[in-house]
Amino acid sequence: STISCNDIEKLHVLGHGNGGTVYKVRHKRNSQIYALKVVHGDSDPLVRRQIYREIEILRRTDSPNIVKCHGVYEKPSGEIAITMEYMDLGTLDSLLQKYGTFNETRLSNVARQVLNGLGYLHAQKIIHRDIKPSNLLVNKAMEVKIADFGVSKIMHRTLDSCNSYVGTCAYMSPERFDPDTYGGTYNGFAADIWSLGLILLELYLGHFPFLPPGQRPDWATLMCAICFGDPPSLPEGASEEFRDFIQCCLQKESGKRWTAAQLLSHPFVCNAPRSDLVDL
Numbered sequence: 159s160t161i162s163c164n165d166i167e168k169l170h171v172l173g174h175g176n177g178g179t180v181y182k183v184r185h186k187r188n189s190q191i192y193a194l195k196v197v198h199g200d201s202d203p204l205v206r207r208q209i210y211r212e213i214e215i216l217r218r219t220d221s222p223n224i225v226k227c228h229g230v231y232e233k234p235s236g237e238i239a240i241t242m243e244y245m246d247l248g249t250l251d252s253l254l255q256k257y258g259t260f261n262e263t264r265l266s267n268v269a270r271q272v273l274n275g276l277g278y279l280h281a282q283k284i285i286h287r288d289i290k291p292s293n294l295l296v297n298k299a300m301e302v303k304i305a306d307f308g309v310s311k312i313m314h315r316t317l318d319s320c321n322s323y324v325g326t327c328a329y330m331s332p333e334r335f336d337p338d339t340y341g342g343t344y345n346g347f348a349a350d351i352w353s354l355g356l357i358l359l360e361l362y363l364g365h366f367p368f369l370p371p372g373q374r375p376d377w378a379t380l381m382c383a384i385c386f387g388d389p390p391s392l393p394e395g396a397s398e399e400f401r402d403f404i405q406c407c408l409q410k411e412s413g414k415r416w417t418a419a420q421l422l423s424h425p426f427v428c429n430a431p432r433s434d435l436v437d438l
């Protein structure tokens with residue numbers, strides 16, 4: 159059933175995104191906790207377009223690895239809000255800050271769940287286009303869910319262009335900068351897989367793979383590293399399965415990159431023991 163805005167009370171701010179604010183809220187009658195993403199009436203038309211895009215996609219999706227939407231409303235003031243399931247451990251980004259790097263078992267569990275979500279989206283012809291640690295949410299049940307569909311794209315025809323510059327450039331794949339060289343059999347879905355490969359590497363290493371620890375990314379350095387450098391890879395200590403998995407995700411040519419469905423049957427994902435993401 160959908161939740162109306164009169165039913166909930168704001169508890170506190172969970173975070174600010176580009177254009178919106180996310181609150182932790184409580185249902186007044188049953189005390190259930192939710193996350194509420196709010197975009198103000200006077201906000202930028204681009205921001206408003208993004209929230210409409212997000213609403214459209216959340217309405218179309220139903221997967222254990224995609225954040226669930228429980229209601230949408232628009233006030234006369236123009237304010238638009240989405241009630242979502244509350245993910246009580248926050249983002250993969252904040253887990254890395256708080257608990258440090260992830261071991262292979264945890265990463266394999268993260269990989270399986272994100273691939274399950276991506277496989278679902280891609281089968282529905284949806285490209286997320288902004289897969290990054292702060293858009294992957296975790297809860298105490300150790301579920302990992304994909305959130306934030308503001309810049310996603312629904313492919314209506316196979317020839318749709320999906321290469322406009324959106325999202326965070328750090329996690330952007332080579333073919334999004336240089337489709338002529340790396341786009342081969344170009345399909346935008348492979349860009350989400352590149353981002354996932356980088357994220358897993360980042361969670362293992364503790365720093366963004368293309369840059370030395372502590373260095374802040376600048377656009378030009380990053381673009382050069384992504385397009386002209388070798389793709390980053392795992393150090394010696396990592397298992398053969400994990401190293402191979404990362405290589406399958408980080409193929410520079412998008413056509414050589416494995417799909418979500420293929421990666422779900424990679425030994426790194428399907429042979430790994432299921433485990434808790436964090437020991438609480």
Ligand code: ATP
Pocket residue numbers: 172173174175176177178179180193195225242243244245246248249292293295305306
């Ligand atoms: P960007 O605008 O670059 O994507 P962001 O991902 O941080 O930045 P939002 O997606 O708007 O922006 O979310 C802001 C923050 O709110 C997130 O980083 C996260 O900490 C928190 N958040 C969002 N959705 C939820 C949720 N369903 N449950 C718990 N926390 C959430």
Ligand code: MG
Pocket residue numbers: 175292293305306
């Ligand atoms: Mg976000």
